[in-house]
Amino acid sequence: xxxxxEEREKILKGFSDHRLPYYAFVFHQFWxxxxxxEACALRRRDVDLSYGWERIEKSxxxxxxxxxxxxxxxxxxxxxxxxxxxxxxxxxxxxxxDAYLFTTPDGTPIDESNFYKREWLPMLRKLQIRPRPxxxxxxxxxxxxxxxxxxxxxxxxxxxxxxxTLKKHYAKYLLRESIRNGNGSKTRSGKVQKVKNPLKNxxxxxxxxxxxxxxx
Numbered sequence: 717x718x719x720x721x722e723e724r725e726k727i728l729k730g731f732s733d734h735r736l737p738y739y740a741f742v743f744h745q746f747w748x749x750x751x752x753x754e755a756c757a758l759r760r761r762d763v764d765l766s767y768g769w770e771r772i773e774k775s776x777x778x779x780x781x782x783x784x785x786x787x788x789x790x791x792x793x794x795x796x797x798x799x800x801x802x803x804x805x806x807x808x809x810x811x812x813x814d815a816y817l818f819t820t821p822d823g824t825p826i827d828e829s830n831f832y833k834r835e836w837l838p839m840l841r842k843l844q845i846r847p848r849p850x851x852x853x854x855x856x857x858x859x860x861x862x863x864x865x866x867x868x869x870x871x872x873x874x875x876x877x878x879x880x881t882l883k884k885h886y887a888k889y890l891l892r893e894s895i896r897n898g899n900g901s902k903t904r905s906g907k908v909q910k911v912k913n914p915l916k917n918x919x920x921x922x923x924x925x926x927x928x929x930x931x932x
Contacts (some may be wrong), residue, residue, distance in 0.1 A: 740806035741818040747799040749857030749875040763812035789876035
């Protein structure tokens with residue numbers, strides 16, 4: 717199950733209040749849609765906060781670093797303004813360009829499996845949110861961007877997924893969320909009527925749409 721916008725904000729606040737060393741990592745995942753293994757491999761040199769972009773070319777799984785999942789997964793993504801602000805605070809004392817962007821409090825690279833078991837699940841339980849994979853932050857980003865009408869090619873470039881994959885895997889979540897939130901309804905025949913934009917928070921919508929506030 718994909719975290720809702722409300723759950724996303726609740727989770728982020730939970731990490732900000734109780735597990736601050738991991739706050740930027742979780743925020744990054746909710747606002748880029750990249751794979752956790754890709755984020756674990758990021759180095760300081762891969763991120764340019766002046767121009768608002770990030771280069772993804774590697775992945776890190778169980779301590780082993782290698783290439784990304786597929787060819788299109790090698791990409792340069794745009795960073796939303798809210799994420800740039802968080803990362804600026806996160807890297808202000810990070811001088812080594814080869815340093816891992818996200819680490820544990822001890823300074824070691826984050827291991828996705830350990831993070832899931834020791835940080836992610838305990839936080840969800842603490843917040844009384846139904847457990848779900850940390851990977852679902854990626855789904856949350858893609859479905860959220862679709863729900864506010866972001867162009868498919870932009871989401872494809874951000875996530876490294878082909879447009880066909882996005883249409884296949886995420887359109888159903890957008891429709892389901894819209895109906896559940898009361899923005900769509902079924903006719904007697906079972907068909908769904910026109911669905912309105914499920915996002916009512918204009919501030920969140922504008923933050924997400926980098927087309928409105930791109931980094932120069």
